[in-house]
Structures are given as structure tokens and as C-alpha cells.
Amino acid sequence: MKKLLILFVLTLSYGYAGAWGQTGHRATGWIAEKYLNKKAKKELDRILNGQSLAIASTWMDEIRSDSTYDYTADWHWVTIQDGQTYEQSTKNPKGDVIQTIERIITELKSKKFTGKEEAERVKMLIHLIGDIHQPLHVGGGNDRGGNDVKIMWFRVDSNLHRVWDSDMIDDTKLSYTELAQSLDKPTPAQLTGWQNSSVRDWAYESMGYRKQVYDVGAGKLGYGYSYKYYHVVRDRLLQAGIRLAGILNEIYG
Template sequence: MPLMAGAWGQTGHRAIGWVAENHLTSKAKKKLNDLLEGASLAMVGTWMDEVRSDKKYNYMSDWHWVTIPDGKTYAETEKNSHGDIVETIDRIMKELTSGRLSHDEEKERIKILVHLVGDIHQPLHLGTGKDKGGNDTKVKWFGNVSNLHRVWDSEMIDDTRLSYTELAQSLGRPSKVTVAKLQKASVNTWVRESMDLRTQVYALGDGNLSYEYSYHNMDTIRKRLLEAGVRLAGLLNQIYG
């Protein structure tokens, strides 16, 4: 069952793009500027969400997520014939390194990659198969009716009242050693990291979420945004740097 497409919301996705741009090589930055016709990674990072209401792009709807039940690995799951987030990232990387894409095709693939690297770092885009990635887990957020997926996608981030640049800058600047370690990790490692956060994510108490839940999870969100940005830069440097 499809999840909500917009992991991290607009602010989170743009913060990831901002972080990535600040970890690109000069060569990669120039090449991407040419391919994206001056648009920043921060701005193109929300493209997949912006087009989801256009039926022309319905074929992409399952690419934002994957279902991996507790106790299973991705390799052990039944694969979605329409694709999933893990398969799509792998395929897009191969297409971008093939040298066979037209300018417009390459530009679109970059937009997809930027978005999905963000999505895969949001734990609820690695669904258990029980609640549509938290969409069916109803909660209250500061007294307002919500669901767990929405709380993680945008509500905790939006409550910081930060712009995407302020949020990105607040994540800090990792050391070169940390950057190298993050960029060395495989996509399967990113998947395991997100799955390992499930217990924390689903520690909901009575379901009335507010300051305490944010206190226990906001540092994790910041960590995942930073990791996504650094790793996105690593992939783009690998292709264009």
C-alpha cells in the first residue's frame, strides 16, 4: 500500500539538498549547475512531491517507500512489480553513470535521486506492512488529530519554526572522517539504520504526542537529515566529481 510521498516535508528535503551542495566537489557542483540549469539541489529536492498530483507521474508513486517486515531483510522481501525506493535508487545510479541519457532524462533522474536519498533516511518510509508506514497509526500532535507518518514527515520539523537554510546550518559540519564513513556506507546500510529506529519511532505512550516525543526524537531527525545530505553528495560526487 502506498505511503504518503513527502518524507521530511518541504523544509526537511530542502535542508538535505543544502547540506549536499556544501559537500560537493567543485567539478560536481559545476556539472550539476549546468544539468539543473541553475536550480539548486535544495529546490529540486521537492520535485517528486510537487508532481505527485499529476497523473502522468503516477508510475513513480511506489518509488518513495518499501515494505520490510520486522525480522526480514530487503533481500528476503517480496518485491513490488512497480518498483520501490531501494530498487529505484540502484537503478537511477546505474542510469546516471551509463552516459546514455538525454539532458532532460538526466535532469529528471537527478531530481528523483535527490528526493529518494532523503526519503530512505526517514524511518517510516521503510514500512513494516502493518500500518502503511505510520499513516494508519493515529495520534494527536499537540492536541490536534494527526498520524505518525505526518509527525515524522513534517510536524516535528515545522514546529522548529526554522527555514530550510536555518535548519541545515543547525545540523553542524561533520569532520572529514565522519563524512568519509557516512559516504562509504551502502544503501542497504541506510535501510538497516532506518529499520533500527522503528522501536524508538513507535514509542508512543498514550498517543498524545507533544514536547516529550519531540525531545526524544528531534536529535534523531537532525542526524538523519545530515546523513542523507552527506550521502547524497557522495553519490553525486561519484557520478560527476
């Protein structure tokens, strides 16, 4: 009975939250395209029928209105409590972002899919690699990934998840291309190191930012919070794009 209750709580622990919002996801897709090799770029152009990775990156948010895809709702996040590894964590029976990314990579490498099925899995992969790099999509299981942490963002009601999804990004007034172009270029060592890391490494990195993320004081956030932590948003968007390119090159290059 206790285990069933835990699983029920995990299933409800997020509701729905789309990491980074449109601007962040599209910036990640834009970055990834710059690091695709020629063969992967050609294959993805065929699979996505000419659609860019940037535009394809928000497909998993767009299908929220289609009940056919309700089964994907819990794939955007994972719960790993402090002091736990993913292996030790209680698994959501409906799936999670780690399990789904690992499965889709395996499925795409199998080359068993064509047409719509393959295109949908590619779009899922693009989006979910973005999601796992948003620190609050690897939650501790207590506050729905920060959705229940009510704060004021420049005197406007918000919540901690939204601050990281979009508030800090949107306040820059940059388009997704401008945001992507404003990010630092990785060094060769960073490029290699980031692309040689695993999906579970990415999740543990997100966990590692919890102290900074929850540094909200009395909950009145604005310039000070953004000044201290917006660089984390920028770093994670860049890492997500570089790693997405690495995975797609591995599958299709």
C-alpha cells in the same frame, strides 16, 4: 493466490507520503551542495539549469498532480518486515525506494541520458535519498508507514508518519537554510563512513529506529516525544545530505 494478495497489500500499504516535507528535503539538498566537489557542482548546475539541489529536492512531490508520473508513486518507500533483509522481503512489482535509487545511480553513471531525462533522474535521486533516511519510509508493512497510527500532536489530530515528515520539523519554525545550518558538522570519520555505506545500509539504519519511532504510549505526543527523538530527525537529514553529495561526486566529479 496468497502471493498475489501479499503484493496487493504491499502496493496499497502506503498510499502516498512525502518524507520530510519541503523543509526537510530542502535542508538535505542544501547540505549536499556544501559537500560537492567543483566538477560535480559545475555539472549539476548545467543539468539542472542553475536550479539548486534544495529547490530540485521537492520535484517528486510536485509531480504528484501530473498523471504522467503516476508510475513513480511507489518509489518513495519500501517494506521490510522485522527480522528480514531486503533480499528476503516480498518485492513490490511497481518498484521501491531501494531498487529505484540503485537503478538511477547506475543509469546516471552510464552517461546515456541528456537533457530532460537526465535532469529528472537527478531530481529523483535527490528526493529519494532523502526519503530512505526517514525511518517510516522503510516500513514494516502493517500500518502504511505510520500513516494509520493516529495520534494527537499538541492536541491536534495527526498521524505518526506526519509527525516524522513535518510536525517535529515545522514546530521549530526554522527555514530550510536555518535548519541545515543548525545541524552538526560531520567529523572526517563520519563523513568517510557515511559516504562509504550502501543504499541498503541506509534502509537498515532506518529500520533500526522502529522502537523509538513507535514509542507513542497513549498517542498524545508533544514536547516529550520531540525531546527524545528530534535528534534522530536531525541526524538523518544530515546523513542524507552528506550521502547525496557523495553519490553525486561519484557520478559527476
